[in-house]
Amino acid sequence: MSTQRSATIKDIASRAEVSIATVSRVLNAKAGVSDAASEAVLAAARQLGFRPNQLGRNLRAARSATLGVMLPRLGHPVFAECLQGIEQAARGRGLSIVVSATDYDRATEEAVSEQLLRQRVDGLILTVADAADNPLLDKLDAEGVPYVLVFNQPLAAKAAVRSSVGVDNRAAAREMVQQLLAWGHREIHMLAGQFGQSDRARQRFAGYCDAMQQAGRDWRAPLQVPFTTDDTRDVLLHLLHERPQTTALFCSNDQLTMTVVRDLRALGLFVPGDISVAGFDGVQTGALMHPPLTTVSTPTVQIGRAAVALLSERIAGAAPQGAVLLPHALVPGGTAREPSPIPPRLPERTSHADPS
Amino acid sequence: MSTQRSATIKDIASRAEVSIATVSRVLNAKAGVSDAASEAVLAAARQLGFRPNQLGRNLRAARSATLGVMLPRLGHPVFAECLQGIEQAARGRGLSIVVSATDYDRATEEAVSEQLLRQRVDGLILTVADAADNPLLDKLDAEGVPYVLVFNQPLAAKAAVRSSVGVDNRAAAREMVQQLLAWGHREIHMLAGQFGQSDRARQRFAGYCDAMQQAGRDWRAPLQVPFTTDDTRDVLLHLLHERPQTTALFCSNDQLTMTVVRDLRALGLFVPGDISVAGFDGVQTGALMHPPLTTVSTPTVQIGRAAVALLSERIAGAAPQGAVLLPHALVPGGTAREPSPIPPRLPERTSHADPS
DNA sequence: GTGAAAGCGCTAACAA
DNA sequence: TTGTTAGCGCTTTCAC
Numbered sequence: 001m002s003t004q005r006s007a008t009i010k011d012i013a014s015r016a017e018v019s020i021a022t023v024s025r026v027l028n029a030k031a032g033v034s035d036a037a038s039e040a041v042l043a044a045a046r047q048l049g050f051r052p053n054q055l056g057r058n059l060r061a062a063r064s065a066t067l068g069v070m071l072p073r074l075g076h077p078v079f080a081e082c083l084q085g086i087e088q089a090a091r092g093r094g095l096s097i098v099v100s101a102t103d104y105d106r107a108t109e110e111a112v113s114e115q116l117l118r119q120r121v122d123g124l125i126l127t128v129a130d131a132a133d134n135p136l137l138d139k140l141d142a143e144g145v146p147y148v149l150v151f152n153q154p155l156a157a158k159a160a161v162r163s164s165v166g167v168d169n170r171a172a173a174r175e176m177v178q179q180l181l182a183w184g185h186r187e188i189h190m191l192a193g194q195f196g197q198s199d200r201a202r203q204r205f206a207g208y209c210d211a212m213q214q215a216g217r218d219w220r221a222p223l224q225v226p227f228t229t230d231d232t233r234d235v236l237l238h239l240l241h242e243r244p245q246t247t248a249l250f251c252s253n254d255q256l257t258m259t260v261v262r263d264l265r266a267l268g269l270f271v272p273g274d275i276s277v278a279g280f281d282g283v284q285t286g287a288l289m290h291p292p293l294t295t296v297s298t299p300t301v302q303i304g305r306a307a308v309a310l311l312s313e314r315i316a317g318a319a320p321q322g323a324v325l326l327p328h329a330l331v332p333g334g335t336a337r338e339p340s341p342i343p344p345r346l347p348e349r350t351s352h353a354d355p356s
Numbered sequence: 357m358s359t360q361r362s363a364t365i366k367d368i369a370s371r372a373e374v375s376i377a378t379v380s381r382v383l384n385a386k387a388g389v390s391d392a393a394s395e396a397v398l399a400a401a402r403q404l405g406f407r408p409n410q411l412g413r414n415l416r417a418a419r420s421a422t423l424g425v426m427l428p429r430l431g432h433p434v435f436a437e438c439l440q441g442i443e444q445a446a447r448g449r450g451l452s453i454v455v456s457a458t459d460y461d462r463a464t465e466e467a468v469s470e471q472l473l474r475q476r477v478d479g480l481i482l483t484v485a486d487a488a489d490n491p492l493l494d495k496l497d498a499e500g501v502p503y504v505l506v507f508n509q510p511l512a513a514k515a516a517v518r519s520s521v522g523v524d525n526r527a528a529a530r531e532m533v534q535q536l537l538a539w540g541h542r543e544i545h546m547l548a549g550q551f552g553q554s555d556r557a558r559q560r561f562a563g564y565c566d567a568m569q570q571a572g573r574d575w576r577a578p579l580q581v582p583f584t585t586d587d588t589r590d591v592l593l594h595l596l597h598e599r600p601q602t603t604a605l606f607c608s609n610d611q612l613t614m615t616v617v618r619d620l621r622a623l624g625l626f627v628p629g630d631i632s633v634a635g636f637d638g639v640q641t642g643a644l645m646h647p648p649l650t651t652v653s654t655p656t657v658q659i660g661r662a663a664v665a666l667l668s669e670r671i672a673g674a675a676p677q678g679a680v681l682l683p684h685a686l687v688p689g690g691t692a693r694e695p696s697p698i699p700p701r702l703p704e705r706t707s708h709a710d711p712s
Numbered sequence: 713g714t715g716a717a718a719g720c721g722c723t724a725a726c727a728a
Numbered sequence: 729t730t731g732t733t734a735g736c737g738c739t740t741t742c743a744c
Contacts, residue, residue, distance in 0.1 A: 005418075008721055019731045024723060034729060049499075054475045055420065056721025059411045059736050062361075066454070066475075074443055075657070077641075080436035087430055087457050091468070096475060098422070099455045101443050112447070119410045119422075119452060258644040265646060285433075285641040288614040290621060301431070364737055375715040380739055390713060412737030415720050714744085720737105727732080 007048035015048065016040040027052065058120070066096045067311060068116035070126040071150075072104045076255070077283040078300055079127070082150055085304025086125055093312060095122075104129045104197045104227065109136055117145065123311045125304075127151045130199045137162070146314035148307045151200055159322035163314060165306045167328040169200050169280075172296045173207025176278050177250055179330055181215045183338045185248040185276060188212065189239060190222035191260060192252035197227065201252040204280055208250055225256060232256070233263045247275060247339035254281035254295055261289070261335055276336035282329075291334025299326050363404035372400040383408065414476070422452045423667060424472035426482040427506075428460045432611070433639040434656050435483070438506055441660025442481060449668060451478075460485045460553045460583065465492055473501065479667045481660075483507045486555045493518070502670035504663045507556060515678035519670060521662045523684040525556050528652045529563025532634050533606055535686055537571045539694045541604040541632060544568065545595060546578035547616060548608035553583065557608040560636055564606055581612060588612075589619045603631060603695035610637040610651055617645070617691055632692035638685075647690025655682050 009023040016023065018037050025033050026041040033041075044050075058064045067090055071079045083099065090097045098121060100112040109128055113136060116124060123146035128134050131152035140147050141161055149164035180188055190208050192201040205222050212219035220243075223235050240246060251257040257279030261271050271277055272291070279286065282297025303326055310321060365379040372379065374393050381389050382397040389397075400406075414420045423446055427435045439455065446453045454477060456468040465484055469492060472480060480503035484490050487508035496503050497517055505520035536544050546564050548557040561578050568575035576599075579591050596602060607613040613635030617627050627633055628647070635642065638653025659682055666677060 010721080020722085021724080021731060021733095022729085025730090028723080032729060037729080051470070052474055053415075053721050055411065055415045055418075056736090057723080059409075059415045059720090059738090060722045060724090062411075062736065064411065073440065075433075075437040075440035075640075077431075077433065077436070080433070080439075081431040083436075083455075084429065084431035084457065087455060091456060096454050096456070096471065098452050099439075099443060100447060100452070101440065114407070115452065118408055258641060262644050262646065283641075284431075285614060285639075288618050289644070290618065290646055365739095366737080376738085377715055377717095377740080378713085381714090384739080388713060393713080409737050412720090413739080415722090415736090416738045416740085418720065716741105716743085718739105718741085720739095722736090723734105725732105725734085728730080 006053075007045075007050045008053065009050075011048055012041060012044045012050055016044040062120070063122050064096075064120050065094065066098055066119065066121045067308070068113070068119070068121035068124045068126075069097050069099045070102060070109065070112050070116065070124065071099070072102050072127055072129065074099065074101050077285065078151075078253070078281050078298075081284070081300035082304040082307075085301035086308055087304075088301075089305040089308035093308070095308075095312075102129070106136075113140070123147055123315045125150055125307045125311055129197050131155075131164075132199050132202075146311060148311045148314065150303055150307045153199070153203060153323055153325075161320050163310050163320045163322065163324070165303050165310060165324045165326065167296075167298045167303075168325045169203035170207040170210065172298075172328040173204035173250070173252075173280065174210045175207075175330060176280065176296050177208050177211035178215075180248045180250065180276065180278060180336060181211060181217070183248075183276070183336065185339050186217060187243060187245045188217070188248040188250055189220060189243060189246055190250045190252065191232070191235070191256055192222040192224055193227055193256065194224045198252075204252045222252070230259060231263065232259050233267060236260065236263055236267060248336060249275065249277045251277065251279045254279045254283045254286050254293060257281075257293055257295065257335070258286065258289065261293075271335050272337045273340060276339065278333075278336045282331060286333070287331075289335075293331065294333035294336035295331050297329045297331045299328070302326055362409075363401075363406045364409065365406075367404055368397060368400045368406055371404065372396040418476070419478050420452075420476050421450065422454055422475065422477045423664070424469070424475070424477035424480045424482075425453050425455045426458060426465065426468050426472065426480065427455070428458050428483055428485065430455065430457050433641065434507075434609070434637050434654075437640070437656035438660040438663075441657035442664055443660075444657075445661040445664035449664065451664075451668075458485070462492075469496070479503055479671045481506055481663045481667055485553050487511075487520075488555050488558075502667060504667045504670065506659055506663045509555070509559060509679055517676050519666050519676045519678065519680070521659050521666060521680045521682065523652075523654045523659075524681045525559035526563040526566065528654075528684040529560035529606070529608075529636065530566045531563075531686060532636065532652050533564050533567035534571075536604045536606065536632065536634060536692060537567060537573070539604075539632070539692065541695050542573060543599060543601045544573070544604040544606055545576060545599060545602055546606045546608065547588070547591070547612055548578040548580055549583055549612065550580045554608075560608045578608070586615060587619065588615050589623060592616065592619055592623060604692060605631065605633045607633065607635045610635045610639045610642050610649060613649055613651065613691075614642065614645065617649075627691050628693045629696055632695065634692045638687060642689070643687075645691075649687065650689035650692035651687050653685045653687045655684070658682055 009020045012023045013020045026038050102108040131154050151166045154162045209219050279295035286293035365376045368379045369376045382394050458464040483506050487510050507522045510518045565575050635651035642649035
């Protein structure tokens with residue numbers, strides 16, 4: 001039990017009978033110290049159980065060797081995997097990360113980033129709810145704070161001044177929907193998280209429109225499902241009665257995809273026999289589902305790693321690199337395939353608002 | 357674009373024509389400042405876009421308002437959810453968290469905790485690979501560092517000097533296996549992550565033994581599956597040929613459970629028709645599986661929140677509270693039920709080491 | 713009600 | 729090769 005304050009370089013200096021400058025030099029492995037002094041310092045440090053105080057160092061250096069990370073949710077598989085990549089890369093470079101969640105809330109984004117900046121993090125890695133028109137990013141630009149966006153794809157207009165890492169959401173969504181069309185689906189509808197809360201969802205919707213339009217098919221506005229929704233049965237029933245020719249659904253993220261697959265099944269529909277479902281993200285558990293999710297896999301961990309690499313360059317003085325797009329991949333999975341020639345028998349339209 | 361150094365209280369002082377002491381008092385809302393001075397300071401701060409430098413504050417206060425968090429993996433749903441709880445609770449208390457992963461590696465645990473301590477975090481929230489005999493924890497105890505374990509259940513002998521939050525792994529596993537026995541299963545085997553890397557797995561195994569022994573059934577050492585394994589077919593084939601009477605499997609974590617369910621199916625077995633599978637953790641995606649996982653649900657988010665609360669008390673000077681056990685719950689799910697009267701036809705025993 | 717000054721732990725410029 | 733000293737930004741005595 002030691003409640004005593006921990007040793008400082010001063011303590012080492014007096015014990016080793018040298019000056020604090022010499023102690024500092026030895027501890028930082030600077031040249032120009034005699035072997036005798038060096039050994040004495042090292043010995044004293046060991047005896048005292050010396051642990052350098054990073055606080056002092058930081059203040060002096062006016063940097064913290066720390067990266068600020070700000071993500072919407074930490075428990076969400078996509079962000080959790082990305083965070084894993086960030087942490088790993090940061091640790092590899094001797095950097096710490098201080099992590100905050102924003103719950104997709106602008107006010108929280110504002111508060112959290114301010115807190116991070118007060119701690120003088122060397123730079124920021126962040127996903128904002130909406131990068132398209134975001135005062136916070138403008139502020140960071142104006143202040144010259146080094147940052148890298150993850151998952152957000154900034155508008156082309158801002159690409160010159162902003163760095164980001166992610167996938168090409170629009171192109172990837174287009175490819176996925178093109179695949180559905182190639183399988184023979186004609187009426188495909190989209191379900192998405194709320195647009196106001198996710199520019200990714202918007203970009204993926206744009207990709208869906210691209211593909212449908214190009215194929216000469218009608219598209220409709222996506223059904224927007226709040227992030228908190230964990231029962232999509234009513235939404236699905238509504239959709240399927242209104243558009244009974246629907247043979248495929250495209251979901252803007254895999255959390256939603258898994259929920260939809262479960263709920264379609266709960267409504268008595270077979271996936272993919274009666275209806276095909278495709279997703280986006282490629283979360284790990286998707287591959288464990290039965291059937292495995294048909295989805296767009298995105299390199300979440302690598303996105304995190306790349307963000308750290310990019311941010312390090314920015315901190316070192318490099319100019320913003322614009323949007324770095326990492327490769328995605330279509331996962332055939334088993335929740336989507338050619339549409340059945342006979343349309344499914346639709347379930348009764350009863351409310352499931354009160355699940356039994 | 358402002359590469360200029362940011363304003364300090366000194367800048368405010370000269371602009372507001374007061375002393376830095378007054379500035380500090382105003383910014384910290386201390387009493388005893390005239391309205392005039394107060395307004396002048398606030399105005400100057402606003403004009404200069406002042407942002408308090410936490411680094412200076414920390415050095416002076418000899419505390420960082422930061423909690424260190426050290427977990428085996430950040431992408432793992434259980435830890436990710438826990439981290440979400442930690443972050444949320446910390447943010448609510450105005451604390452930051454600096455987060456590191458250890459990859460279940462002792463050397464990394466050592467290095468990471470040292471790094472955290474150098475940053476003078478006010479306390480530590482951590483999951484170690486093995487809390488039973490851990491030099492790092494002994495060191496933290498000796499140094500009087502406030503910390504709270506999450507998920508680890510310290511030995512009773514250490515309960516007086518250590519704080520931890522988790523579930524009663526042994527009791528919960530016992531209940532789950534008792535449930536399987538109540539359904540009529542007689543030969544139940546366990547699959548687990550590697551013991552050396554997880555005291556949780558060991559405790560859950562102990563619970564399995566408790567239940568089997570109490571029911572007068574034989575139990576066997578669990579099949580240990582490395583964390584990196586994502587194909588359990590060979591392990592399962594081996595087990596099922598050696599013990600063809602097996603009707604139920606108990607897995608020490610849900611990641612493993614989901615993999616096992618998928619692989620049994622790949623081997624041509626029906627779950628739960630041919631064989632029942634039960635898991636442990638209650639990860640969110642488990643409920644989206646088809647059928648939903650039969651598992652022990654654990655309050656991962658609350659564990660994180662409780663850890664922050666406990667740690668705050670420890671930092672404030674409270675004595676260690678020993679092990680806090682949060683309630684778990686048996687989730688009936690659909691991957692386990694009464695055993696089928698007719699034993700399943702076993703698949704051929706061919707190697708799947710090279711999956712097609 | 714206010715200000716001057718010390719000092720938290722550290723690094724680095726400068727002098728010796 | 730070594731030591732002295734200033735100072736990073738802040739809070740907090742202590743004196744006025």
